[in-house]
Amino acid sequence: MKEIVIISGKGGTGKTSFAASFAYLEKENAVIADCDVDAANMHLLLDADFRYQEDFYSGEVAVIDEENCVNCGDCKEVCRFDAIHVTDDQHRVDPISCEGCWYCSRVCPVEAIDMKTQKVGDFYLSMTKAGSEMVHAKLGFAAENSGKLVAKVKNEAKKLTLANKKEFLIVDGSPGVGCPVISSLSGADLALLVTEATVSGLHDLKRVYRLVKSFNIKSACIINKYDLNADVTKEIEAFLEEENIILVAKVAYDETFSKALSQAKTIIEYGDSNLKTEIEKSWQHIKNITKELK
Amino acid sequence: MKITIASGKGGTGKTTISTNLSSYLAIGADVVLADLDVEEPNSKLFIEGDLVFEKACDKRVPRWIKEECTLCGKCEEVCRFNAVIKVGDEILIFPELCHSCYACSELCPTGSLPMIPQKIGELKHFKTENLDFVEGRLDIGEEQAVPLISQVIEYVDEKFSQDTIKLFDAPPGTSCPVIEASRGSDFVILVTEPTPFGLNDLKLAVETMRVLCQKFGVVINRHGIGDNSIEEYCNAEGIPIIAKIPNDRRVAELYSKGELIYPKIQEFETALKQIAEFVGGIK
Numbered sequence: 001m002k003e004i005v006i007i008s009g010k011g012g013t014g015k016t017s018f019a020a021s022f023a024y025l026e027k028e029n030a031v032i033a034d035c036d037v038d039a040a041n042m043h044l045l046l047d048a049d050f051r052y053q054e055d056f057y058s059g060e061v062a063v064i065d066e067e068n069c070v071n072c073g074d075c076k077e078v079c080r081f082d083a084i085h086v087t088d089d090q091h092r093v094d095p096i097s098c099e100g101c102w103y104c105s106r107v108c109p110v111e112a113i114d115m116k117t118q119k120v121g122d123f124y125l126s127m128t129k130a131g132s133e134m135v136h137a138k139l140g141f142a143a144e145n146s147g148k149l150v151a152k153v154k155n156e157a158k159k160l161t162l163a164n165k166k167e168f169l170i171v172d173g174s175p176g177v178g179c180p181v182i183s184s185l186s187g188a189d190l191a192l193l194v195t196e197a198t199v200s201g202l203h204d205l206k207r208v209y210r211l212v213k214s215f216n217i218k219s220a221c222i223i224n225k226y227d228l229n230a231d232v233t234k235e236i237e238a239f240l241e242e243e244n245i246i247l248v249a250k251v252a253y254d255e256t257f258s259k260a261l262s263q264a265k266t267i268i269e270y271g272d273s274n275l276k277t278e279i280e281k282s283w284q285h286i287k288n289i290t291k292e293l294k
Numbered sequence: 295m296k297i298t299i300a301s302g303k304g305g306t307g308k309t310t311i312s313t314n315l316s317s318y319l320a321i322g323a324d325v326v327l328a329d330l331d332v333e334e335p336n337s338k339l340f341i342e343g344d345l346v347f348e349k350a351c352d353k354r355v356p357r358w359i360k361e362e363c364t365l366c367g368k369c370e371e372v373c374r375f376n377a378v379i380k381v382g383d384e385i386l387i388f389p390e391l392c393h394s395c396y397a398c399s400e401l402c403p404t405g406s407l408p409m410i411p412q413k414i415g416e417l418k419h420f421k422t423e424n425l426d427f428v429e430g431r432l433d434i435g436e437e438q439a440v441p442l443i444s445q446v447i448e449y450v451d452e453k454f455s456q457d458t459i460k461l462f463d464a465p466p467g468t469s470c471p472v473i474e475a476s477r478g479s480d481f482v483i484l485v486t487e488p489t490p491f492g493l494n495d496l497k498l499a500v501e502t503m504r505v506l507c508q509k510f511g512v513v514i515n516r517h518g519i520g521d522n523s524i525e526e527y528c529n530a531e532g533i534p535i536i537a538k539i540p541n542d543r544r545v546a547e548l549y550s551k552g553e554l555i556y557p558k559i560q561e562f563e564t565a566l567k568q569i570a571e572f573v574g575g576i577k
Contacts, residue, residue: 010305010334011303011466012303012304012305012306016491038468038469039302039304039466039495040494041491041494041495044491078396080395080396081395096477100374101374101397103395103400106401141498143469144469174467175333175334175467176333176439176465178333178432178471179437179439180469196550198546198550198552199550200309200334200336200339200549201550203339204334204336207333208334214434229551231551255541258489258520261489261520262488262521264490
């Protein structure tokens with residue numbers, strides 16, 4: 001089994017469109033994981049059927065029992081997250097600010113603060129129109145702990161891939177360089193970096209690659225919209241060479257991405273196009289790279 | 295006046311709108327733009343200015359003082375984040391897991407775990423002719439963006455008067471970092487694009503804003519590239535559409551070079567004018 005994690009640092013570089021196309025090409029031979037739990041989109045392109053749902057609990061939130069509370073203010077004093085406020089002469093917890101650290105409940109002299117586990121999202125298993133199984137999730141509104149939900153999606157997808165003896169696990173990662181991305185990357189065999197030929201694309205590629213490098217994961221790159229800016233493309237290529245990152249493909253600026261998306265189709269299904277050919281070649285190239293990995 | 299520019303989906307044009315809008319508004323008002331996308335800060339690429347201030351930002355984590363510790367294990371017991379662990383006769387601390395709640399430090403009977411600062415990123419303040427720009431930048435490998443975001447907001451609040459227009463370029467998504475970047479603002483502009491991804495993520499962002507009881511409106515970027523579903527959704531939900539920015543490859547080309555758009559593309563300037571008028575009418 002080879003785990004390929006697709007990340008980009010910057011949003012909107014085409015990461016999910018590529019990931020969904022690869023998934024479509026590989027059919028039932030791959031398991032798909034959408035780790036962008038903050039703004040999950042892959043299910044739209046792969047027509048996921050949401051056949052199994054599970055509540056995801058993580059972290060806790062303080063709840064003050066107003067009957068027993070003596071309004072001494074000890075809780076408010078120790079809270080470092082400004083989560084306890086007095087309204088109408090009563091101490092109350094703002095659940096959005098509460099970190100679930102328990103400090104207030106430990107110092108309350110009358111034990112009037114309970115810690116309640118919080119549902120922070122939904123976890124799903126689906127079949128896709130490509131015939132593959134897909135693991136995905138939806139983070140609750142204004143919820144925290146996306147890193148833990150990402151870890152859950154990844155772990156379940158990995159188990160599924162191994163149990164069903166599938167060849168590939170294709171993971172759509174999240175943007176940025178913080179906790180969800182760190183969770184997405186852990187244990188990957190190959191990081192596929194999707195960037196674009198813009199100054200922001202290059203800037204974000206360099207930052208996210210430093211993270212990938214610290215995990216010691218083999219890396220490959222697709223430069224999207226390479227014809228937007230020849231100078232930046234050159235700079236990206238120089239960076240890839242310097243860091244020994246394999247250049248998989250340079251893909252031209254193409255509104256087919258948006259057009260296919262508007263019909264909820266992967267690029268592969270949308271009909272013959274240069275883009276389709278590029279993506280087919282890219283996936284073959286990526287598969288060849290993974291064959292050489294131990 | 296504080297305005298956050300956010301979006302569920304990444305790459306919809308938050309930074310393009312933040313940088314252009316701040317530059318446009320700065321022609322006739324005091325404006326500060328703060329880049330709160332601390333994981334991948336990009337705004338600086340579009341703004342040339344002189345560095346006037348910089349500082350390291352930190353979070354507080356406990357440090358173990360062996361000599362005073364009685365190994366009672368209270369610290370491990372009270373930490374909900376597995377950041378403090380007793381192994382044999384040692385107390386191990388994992389700073390990246392620490393949420394800085396101070397419980398271990400303040401509940402330690404011997405005061406053996408003082409909280410000390412640990413660097414998580416940097417804040418930089420730049421000045422151009424008529425625009426102030428503040429950037430937060432998270433160190434690579436740090437997991438928690440929120441403490442840095444709140445320090446950047448704090449800096450902006452302290453440094454600039456009530457009369458200054460404060461624009462915050464938020465990170466993508468709908469979780470903790472976005473909430474931190476949005477909750478103290480007077481208004482949130484949600485930038486989206488007319489595709490199923492844009493719509494899906496806009497809905498998530500709208501629900502998040504509603505949980506926060508936050509006032510918000512929508513700017514549709516790359517208008518014309520997809521379908522009408524965003525407009526239909528906004529109309530059905532009674533969400534104001536502040537402006538529609540036409541899809542235009544020239545915008546992508548200017549953006550790719552790190553250039554501002556509105557001085558060169560009339561339609562873009564018109565959209566900024568609509569946003570400025572809308573924002574001027576709030577409150």
